[in-house]
Amino acid sequence: MNDISNIRLYALRAIYLLVVVGLALTLWPEVLASKKPIASWGFFHGVQTCMMGAFWLLCALGIRYPLQMLPILMWELIWKTMWLVAVPLPLYLNGTFDEKLLPNVMAIGAVVLIYLVMPWSYVYHHYVKKQGNPWRKLG
Template identity: 55%
Template sequence: MKEVSLFRLYALRAVYLLIVVGLALLVWPGILHHSKPWELMEGVVVCMLAAFSLLCALGLRYPLQMLPVLLWELVWKVLWLSLVALPAWRSGNMSQAVLENTIACMVVIVVPLAMPWRYVFDHYLKKSGDRWRLAAN
């Protein structure tokens, strides 16, 4: 298996840092200083983004071990852009909220650029999975 280059590791760290700083500016002030209870979905989103930012902070130290977090980010944003934003844009019914979220989701373009795709293929698709049963004696 080929080793991931130092450049690629720093590219991953840059992506994790971008996410950590972005969410530190956008999400954490609302967590630390919220004055009223959140509605159900607002609370879910805020807590998921907070957890995501903490996992990305861990990615600064362990960029390869935290790749599933970036893969999750890539997949959900591509799905949202494909299934929500694109149809809204095509139909001419893109609201201001959808447009704003579309712009925010477009930042995901940095993830596939930094992703060590050979490593992902070797470790998540090609490599044997963990066993499902007790080992035979």
């Protein structure tokens, strides 16, 4: 029921590693080589940078603890799917899709890899079917 194969665990680790390496190559050089402090980057750019740094750290933990860190992959899966459905899909269906958006769609569309490696039975049993923690101690 909740047994996850080694292949699935290694596939999850590969996803976490892909994120860690990808952000190491794109995020950290910008942060470390910046002549200006993050506080001067502007509100949204600073928030995005800090959020991606936290995401990077949590994905690094996911390499060691792939099942315990599933909520971080679930968050990634949900926001990327929402964006793909809410932003480029309506533009495409209306015939107003701007080709400049294509690199973002391709990068965010890589979320399909998470759909493929997610242990859906485990997610169902641990996050849907399993009884939640009590709100307060009884007795």
